[in-house]
Amino acid sequence: MNELTMQSALTPADFATDQEVRWCPGCGDYAVLKAVKTVLADVGAKRENTVFISGIGCAARFPYYIDTYGFHTIHGRAPAVATGVLLANPDLDVWVITGDGDGLSIGGNHLMHVLRRNVNCQILLFNNETYGLTKGQYSPTSRVATRSPSTPSGSIDHPVDPTQYALGCGANFVARAVDTQVKQLVEILKAAYRHPGAAFVEIFQNCIVFNEDVFDDFTARANVADNQIQVEDSAPLVYGVDGDRALAFDADALGLKTIDMRADSPTSALVHNAKNRNLAFALARMARPTFPMATGILYDNPGPVYEVEMANVGSAVRQDGKSLQDVMHAGFTWTVGETS
Amino acid sequence: MDTLVEESAHAAREAVETVVVRLAGDSGDGIQVVGAQIGLASALSGNDLETFPDFPAEVRAPVGTTYGVSAYQIHFGGRSIKTIGDEVDVLVALNPAALKTNLATLKNGGIVLIDAGAFTSRNIAKAGYETSPLEDDSLGPYQLFAPDISKLTMESVKESGLNKKASLRCKNFWALGLVYWMFDRKRQPTRDWLNQKFATNPDVANANIAALDAGHAYGETVEATGEIAGYTVQRIDMAPGLYRSVTGSEALAWGLAAAAELSGRKLVFSSYPITPASPVLHTLARLRDIGVVTFQAEDEIAAVCAAIGVAYAGGLGVTSSSGPGISLKQEAMGLAVSTELPLIIVNTQRAGPSTGMPTKTEQSDLNQALYGRHGESPIPVLAARSPADCFDVAVEAARIALCFMTPVILLSDGFIANASGPWKLPDLSKLPRIEVSNHTDREGFHAFLRDPETLARAWAVPGTPGCEHRIGGIEKDFSTGHISYDPDNHQKMTDVRAAKVAGIAASVPALAPDQGEADGDLAVIGWGSTYGPISRAVTNVRARGHRVSHVHLRHLRPFASNQQELLAGFKRVLAPEMNAGQLVRLMRAEGCTRIEGLSKVTGKPFLVREIEAAIFARLETTDE
Numbered sequence: 001m002n003e004l005t006m007q008s009a010l011t012p013a014d015f016a017t018d019q020e021v022r023w024c025p026g027c028g029d030y031a032v033l034k035a036v037k038t039v040l041a042d043v044g045a046k047r048e049n050t051v052f053i054s055g056i057g058c059a060a061r062f063p064y065y066i067d068t069y070g071f072h073t074i075h076g077r078a079p080a081v082a083t084g085v086l087l088a089n090p091d092l093d094v095w096v097i098t099g100d101g102d103g104l105s106i107g108g109n110h111l112m113h114v115l116r117r118n119v120n121c122q123i124l125l126f127n128n129e130t131y132g133l134t135k136g137q138y139s140p141t142s143r144v145a146t147r148s149p150s151t152p153s154g155s156i157d158h159p160v161d162p163t164q165y166a167l168g169c170g171a172n173f174v175a176r177a178v179d180t181q182v183k184q185l186v187e188i189l190k191a192a193y194r195h196p197g198a199a200f201v202e203i204f205q206n207c208i209v210f211n212e213d214v215f216d217d218f219t220a221r222a223n224v225a226d227n228q229i230q231v232e233d234s235a236p237l238v239y240g241v242d243g244d245r246a247l248a249f250d251a252d253a254l255g256l257k258t259i260d261m262r263a264d265s266p267t268s269a270l271v272h273n274a275k276n277r278n279l280a281f282a283l284a285r286m287a288r289p290t291f292p293m294a295t296g297i298l299y300d301n302p303g304p305v306y307e308v309e310m311a312n313v314g315s316a317v318r319q320d321g322k323s324l325q326d327v328m329h330a331g332f333t334w335t336v337g338e339t340s
Numbered sequence: 341m342d343t344l345v346e347e348s349a350h351a352a353r354e355a356v357e358t359v360v361v362r363l364a365g366d367s368g369d370g371i372q373v374v375g376a377q378i379g380l381a382s383a384l385s386g387n388d389l390e391t392f393p394d395f396p397a398e399v400r401a402p403v404g405t406t407y408g409v410s411a412y413q414i415h416f417g418g419r420s421i422k423t424i425g426d427e428v429d430v431l432v433a434l435n436p437a438a439l440k441t442n443l444a445t446l447k448n449g450g451i452v453l454i455d456a457g458a459f460t461s462r463n464i465a466k467a468g469y470e471t472s473p474l475e476d477d478s479l480g481p482y483q484l485f486a487p488d489i490s491k492l493t494m495e496s497v498k499e500s501g502l503n504k505k506a507s508l509r510c511k512n513f514w515a516l517g518l519v520y521w522m523f524d525r526k527r528q529p530t531r532d533w534l535n536q537k538f539a540t541n542p543d544v545a546n547a548n549i550a551a552l553d554a555g556h557a558y559g560e561t562v563e564a565t566g567e568i569a570g571y572t573v574q575r576i577d578m579a580p581g582l583y584r585s586v587t588g589s590e591a592l593a594w595g596l597a598a599a600a601e602l603s604g605r606k607l608v609f610s611s612y613p614i615t616p617a618s619p620v621l622h623t624l625a626r627l628r629d630i631g632v633v634t635f636q637a638e639d640e641i642a643a644v645c646a647a648i649g650v651a652y653a654g655g656l657g658v659t660s661s662s663g664p665g666i667s668l669k670q671e672a673m674g675l676a677v678s679t680e681l682p683l684i685i686v687n688t689q690r691a692g693p694s695t696g697m698p699t700k701t702e703q704s705d706l707n708q709a710l711y712g713r714h715g716e717s718p719i720p721v722l723a724a725r726s727p728a729d730c731f732d733v734a735v736e737a738a739r740i741a742l743c744f745m746t747p748v749i750l751l752s753d754g755f756i757a758n759a760s761g762p763w764k765l766p767d768l769s770k771l772p773r774i775e776v777s778n779h780t781d782r783e784g785f786h787a788f789l790r791d792p793e794t795l796a797r798a799w800a801v802p803g804t805p806g807c808e809h810r811i812g813g814i815e816k817d818f819s820t821g822h823i824s825y826d827p828d829n830h831q832k833m834t835d836v837r838a839a840k841v842a843g844i845a846a847s848v849p850a851l852a853p854d855q856g857e858a859d860g861d862l863a864v865i866g867w868g869s870t871y872g873p874i875s876r877a878v879t880n881v882r883a884r885g886h887r888v889s890h891v892h893l894r895h896l897r898p899f900a901s902n903q904q905e906l907l908a909g910f911k912r913v914l915a916p917e918m919n920a921g922q923l924v925r926l927m928r929a930e931g932c933t934r935i936e937g938l939s940k941v942t943g944k945p946f947l948v949r950e951i952e953a954a955i956f957a958r959l960e961t962t963d964e
Contacts, residue, residue: 048805069802072812080642084649113638
């Protein structure tokens with residue numbers, strides 16, 4: 001009997017800790033927590049081999065609520081801590097929990113490098129376009145003219161788009177999800193889990209206290225069909241109530257355009273290819289209200305994994321039996337003998 | 341040169357006890373290469389020695405400029421050598437800029453060996469001289485010897501088949517040959533080194549050997565003219581054993597690797613390039629063949645955070661930088677204090693504040709090490725005193741970090757990092773193992789269970805079934821390890837963290853004088869790289885019959901438990917420091933109110949005579 005058959009499978013509830021969840025009632029974080037527990041149970045994750053690492057912010061409390069190993073670190077630095085954990089033990093399954101402030105403001109640099117190195121972890125960026133824990137200041141993803149305690153006349157800085165940023169950093173797995181679209185979120189997280197290397201998932205997360213319904217234009221039940229396109233690999237890029245809208249290649253703009261499937265020939269709808277980085281960029285760049293918001297797995301094209309390459313470099317030069325003593329004795333040495 | 345009265349074996353030669361040679365030339369002149377060769381040749385000639393490279397800060401300064409001068413100082417001789425020497429006996433200057441920037445180091449009456457061929461009007465002007473120093477009386481106080489080394493080198497390598505430029509590049513070895521003749525060094529090890537180094541390019545090896553031999557022969561030829569003299573350097577009986585030359589950076593890197601072996605943990609060294617700390621990274625990066633992992637992070641903060649991640653996952657996590665980088669790491673170091681993870685932070689100190697003088701040495705980061713973080717966040721602090729000591733202190737830092745589950749700061753400095761000396765290689769199999777096992781017992785486990793003796797918390801690493809837990813920078817409950825905002829608990833945890841660090845003292849050997857008795861008129865107390873000059877100064881003063889002792893600290897937090905008691909035996913206490921008195925203030929705060937400071941913040945190490953003068957000034961007033 002191997003270990004697997006001896007162990008009874010864990011349920012989502014088995015991943016709950018005894019700690020009281022302290023997010024605001026109605027926070028989108030609850031939905032993500034539930035989805036993650038479901039994923040862990042469904043993929044058969046082992047509690048002891050799973051590590052959740054977070055920075056600072058509302059979402060960063062996440063590890064306290066998952067009964068695995070967890071490390072609530074400091075603001076913006078979770079990707080760096082995660083990298084160290086995996087350098088010490090590449091067999092661990094590491095999840096990084098971050099937010100728009102944690103991951104793109106104070107920690108933007110580390111996010112860039114964990115993605116371009118392709119460290120094997122899942123990075124969930126909870127984007128609520130606000131600094132929740134510090135009481136609602138505007139964040140790097142807040143839209144221009146956002147009024148907040150620190151921008152009473154409206155913000156003036158141009159926001160960064162997390163998904164485009166991740167693609168620009170060279171991430172090999174980039175997806176967008178919505179906190180309340182649980183079925184899609186679970187599938188995306190499972191795919192992220194399976195992806196070798198860094199898997200980046202931007203989750204539109206509703207902050208009911210400081211930024212309620214900021215994503216309503218594409219997440220509210222009435223708006224989803226017309227204003228959101230849920231992409232799937234190898235499936236036509238269609239959306240709309242009856243699938244009446246689609247995306248097509250716009251040669252003049254070197255980008256995408258929306259087409260009316262009732263008027264245009266159905267064959268002109270583009271088919272999603274998750275291995276095409278240009279298409280992923282084009283989907284990520286689509287701006288409301290001209291375009292629908294693209295969610296789903298925009299890009300999934302595995303590449304060499306950092307800590308595997310690191311181990312390969314080590315094993316390529318590793319000399320069995322060679323010790324530090326040998327290193328210190330190599331090169332120019334001399335012996336002083338016993339003298340009278 | 342400290343001249344001996346007795347005659348040496350080399351009847352024709354004057355015998356000297358120690359010699360200080362300084363080589364200087366353009367960055368492209370190969371000064372560092374030949375400097376290192378003198379070191380090896382001197383070790384083989386039975387001398388103790390210390391060397392120090394003095395690189396220009398610029399990456400590739402224009403040829404012939406003063407800021408492109410590279411120098412190498414070596415102090416060798418027939419007694420225990422602990423400094424690079426206060427003043428230079430023989431200055432070799434391969435161009436005018438080298439002469440201009442290094443002449444001040446030469447003692448009055450010292451020998452200055454110059455390549456007359458490099459003293460062209462263009463080079464003289466580039467160095468900023470108005471007239472040639474060879475033609476005015478500016479070199480009057482010295483013994484000038486100025487052959488046309490360029491021309492003599494070209495002649496000596498004529499048969500080599502090298503082009504003109506490559507031929508001229510051999511002039512460093514010609515000068516080396518002459519220095520070897522002056523101090524009776526054997527040429528064969530250098531010939532062997534050249535043959536090995538240029539195994540694929542024997543023409544270059546042979547040309548340099550020809551230049552070396554020609555320089556040596558030149559000494560023999562001109563000896564008869566009386567223009568230049570040869571010397572016999574006294575030998576010293578070093579302790580028997582296998583030796584090599586080692587820089588502080590190398591010894592530190594190897595010490596970390598040794599600690600990994602002794603503790604059975606994987607060493608992951610995580611750092612970001614910075615002067616003068618990078619050579620530790622470079623040394624460890626070459627140890628992948630024995631399983632060392634090095635990680636060049638995207639910044640200083642990522643470097644320390646990755647090392648914390650390593651520690652969390654059960655490895656030996658080390659980060660390393662210099663002052664500005666350590667400033668950036670402080671928040672994360674606080675996280676390591678709060679989560680009680682073993683972590684080593686190496687600070688190769690340099691002159692500050694801010695960018696300061698990156699290539700110059702200082703020991704002004706003691707306050708930063710002690711007090712650099714917010715909150716009550718004590719971290720043990722250790723300091724290395726010499727290049728070879730870096731090995732032992734690295735092992736000690738790992739012992740404390742692992743046994744007490746705490747971050748540890750290891751202070752080195754730019755001088756120790758780059759200086760080198762002979763090192764008697766330790767037998768790794770004889771070093772005590774660092775026995776710290778992972779916690780695997782799930783019964784009653786929480787992450788802040790403590791060893792009642794050391795107060796170290798349980799180290800359960802990811803991958804251990806049944807010990808899953810969450811830690812973070814938020815205060816923990818003493819009894820459960822869960823997050824807690826309870827006021828009494830915060831007081832208790834603050835006290836426990838302080839008591840744990842204070843308790844390290846019980847595992848530290850009693851402090852004893854490095855030289856001298858445990859009582860007397862004056863204790864000279866130091867830490868870090870002031871070791872060499874303090875040691876020599878105290879030796880000199882003691883030789884004149886004074887009751888002066890040298891006490892040198894490795895443990896700066898906590899102090900060895902008997903430190904107060906030891907110092908109570910002295911009438912006065914003097915602390916030379918390359919800062920504005922940071923140890924002095926710390927020791928006063930700890931109750932040693934009689935301590936006086938001797939401060940030097942010039943980016944340069946103390947001279948022996950500076951410390952001697954300060955000692956005598958105190959002795960005079962003590963005697964009253």
